[in-house]
Amino acid sequence: MKHLLSSADLTRDDVRMLLATAAEMHEVQHRDVKKLPTLRGRTIINLFFEDSTRTRSSFEIAGKWMSADTINITGKGSSTSKGESLRDTVMTIDAMSVDCVVIRHMASGSAHQVSQWVDASVVNAGDGTHEHPTQALLDAYTMEQRLGSLEGRRVAIVGDLTHSRVFRSNAITLRTLGAHVTLVAPPTLMPSGITAWAAADGLELTDDLDAVLASGPDAVMMLRVQRERMSGGFFPTPREYTVGFGLTRERLRALTAANPEAVICHPGPMNRGLEISADAADAAQSLVLDQVSAGVAVRMAVLYHLLAGEEVAA
Amino acid sequence: MPRADDTLPPGPSPDPAAPRTVMSEPDVARALRRIAHEIVERNRGASELVLVGIPTRGVELAKRLAALLAEIEGTHVPVGELDITMFRDDLRHQPTRAPMKTRLPAGGVDDRVVVLVDDVLYSGRTIRAALDALSDLGRPRAVRLAALVDRGHRELPIRADHVGKNLPTAHSERVMVRLVGVDDVTGDSVSIALGETLAGRPSTPEALR
Numbered sequence: 327m328k329h330l331l332s333s334a335d336l337t338r339d340d341v342r343m344l345l346a347t348a349a350e351m352h353e354v355q356h357r358d359v360k361k362l363p364t365l366r367g368r369t370i371i372n373l374f375f376e377d378s379t380r381t382r383s384s385f386e387i388a389g390k391w392m393s394a395d396t397i398n399i400t401g402k403g404s405s406t407s408k409g410e411s412l413r414d415t416v417m418t419i420d421a422m423s424v425d426c427v428v429i430r431h432m433a434s435g436s437a438h439q440v441s442q443w444v445d446a447s448v449v450n451a452g453d454g455t456h457e458h459p460t461q462a463l464l465d466a467y468t469m470e471q472r473l474g475s476l477e478g479r480r481v482a483i484v485g486d487l488t489h490s491r492v493f494r495s496n497a498i499t500l501r502t503l504g505a506h507v508t509l510v511a512p513p514t515l516m517p518s519g520i521t522a523w524a525a526a527d528g529l530e531l532t533d534d535l536d537a538v539l540a541s542g543p544d545a546v547m548m549l550r551v552q553r554e555r556m557s558g559g560f561f562p563t564p565r566e567y568t569v570g571f572g573l574t575r576e577r578l579r580a581l582t583a584a585n586p587e588a589v590i591c592h593p594g595p596m597n598r599g600l601e602i603s604a605d606a607a608d609a610a611q612s613l614v615l616d617q618v619s620a621g622v623a624v625r626m627a628v629l630y631h632l633l634a635g636e637e638v639a640a
Numbered sequence: 641m642p643r644a645d646d647t648l649p650p651g652p653s654p655d656p657a658a659p660r661t662v663m664s665e666p667d668v669a670r671a672l673r674r675i676a677h678e679i680v681e682r683n684r685g686a687s688e689l690v691l692v693g694i695p696t697r698g699v700e701l702a703k704r705l706a707a708l709l710a711e712i713e714g715t716h717v718p719v720g721e722l723d724i725t726m727f728r729d730d731l732r733h734q735p736t737r738a739p740m741k742t743r744l745p746a747g748g749v750d751d752r753v754v755v756l757v758d759d760v761l762y763s764g765r766t767i768r769a770a771l772d773a774l775s776d777l778g779r780p781r782a783v784r785l786a787a788l789v790d791r792g793h794r795e796l797p798i799r800a801d802h803v804g805k806n807l808p809t810a811h812s813e814r815v816m817v818r819l820v821g822v823d824d825v826t827g828d829s830v831s832i833a834l835g836e837t838l839a840g841r842p843s844t845p846e847a848l849r
Contacts, residue, residue, distance in 0.1 A: 351739075634736050636732055
């Protein structure tokens with residue numbers, strides 16, 4: 327593995343190996359000395375053109391705990407604000423002989439594009455509304471911690487699918503691991519072309535959240551309503567969205583009644599009161615903070631498999 | 641005495657020359673029993689001891705030694721396992737693999753006498769990595785090394801305190817340790833076959849291939 331650009335690049339064996347590695351890395355997180363010498367001498371650049379708290383900090387911590395040198399560059403405060411193109415920015419960074427570029431960018435396909443320009447390994451930390459493969463891995467890891475194998479498990483992904491890279495990567499990885507995936511969204515937030523993909527990959531589509539919850543899924547993943555990416559009227563009012571697609575207190579009760587073991591995920595940051603109620607976010611079956619905790623371990627696993635082994639040709 | 645060669649399962653050896661058995665099941669059992677006695681003698685008892693196996697066969701050997709120590713001294717000696725994957729110095733020379741478990745007993749290793757247990761001592765690089773890994777987990781009072789087989793060819797200033805069998809080998813030979821409980825075999829054995837192994841890199845048990 328040279329790059330991690332899309333969840334679709336990972337076979338089931340790849341995912342299994344990454345999750346097994348993450349489990350051991352999670353163990354390191356509980357030690358007094360949280361440091362492994364594995365990536366000593368390697369340099370990782372976190373290139374973030376979009377805001378991020380958990381992804382950027384967890385990549386930085388992951389790199390540091392494995393003894394790599396990590397440097398953060400954000401869109402604001404870099405030469406991008408002077409008008410430098412993405413290509414020139416990454417070529418400049420590559421000229422400093424870094425080993426890995428972790429990139430988040432608002433343009434879909436940017437990570438793939440960057441991987442064509444540089445010698446370094448490229449990790450996609452979110453490209454526009456396309457993919458976010460490490461998020462899908464950490465979600466799978468977190469769910470497996472609680473549920474055991476995801477083979478045959480039923481997972482509902484609910485909300486703003488149109489603007490969600492998290493959903494796309496998650497749907498792919500969950501299918502790779504053999505889970506049944508149901509996508510729940512209002513018709514206005516179903517991405518175009520989803521029907522063909524759903525038919526080809528065996529994803530279920532619906533706009534009836536209550537029916538899905540009543541069927542007792544093993545996991546419900548709530549997506550953030552990405553208002554910063556919305557320019558038109560995708561739904562009349564936030565209140566109306568919550569009524570139709572929010573995980574409210576009543577729906578939490580319905581879910582628990584249908585399946586007491588069901589878990590709740592949210593990639594964060596949460597819009598409390600919009601797509602998820604405080605009751606659901608703070609419930610015992612909520613994995614939100616476990617997801618953050620797993621983030622570092624999963625990213626250590628990804629960096630290890632990309633950077634520690636023998637040199638692979640691009 | 642029955643020739644163990646006949647019962648030896650077909651190893652993964654690519655060469656036509658059949659593997660030569662150098663330790664049979666009773667040999668392995670006797671060697672472990674002697675090592676257990678040596679550990680007790682050296683330590684003047686079994687108190688304060690922690691056995692730490694290096695996956696995968698070292699862990700099995702550590703468990704067997706703990707059982708023998710319980711039999712000899714009547715004391716329960718805690719067993720841990722220490723994966724050294726992330727500490728190797730040859731990571732860049734092969735594809736990555738998932739690390740194995742690192743689990744220390746509840747009491748940790750601080751101020752204990754740790755006996756590292758591995759199946760084959762070769763270049764010494766595995767033990768170097770294990771010492772580094774161990775120092776991140778605590779500060780033992782002393783660290784000793786027990787190996788079932790010492791095949792020579794050290795590349796670092798490392799030696800074993802307790803050795804089951806000294807086995808002169810050539811670089812072109814492979815030492816294969818097969819243990820019940822780890823490998824898919826009906827009896828323990830140590831054998832030599834032609835075919836080079838990467839220095840210090842234990843062959844992966846069939847179960848993990």
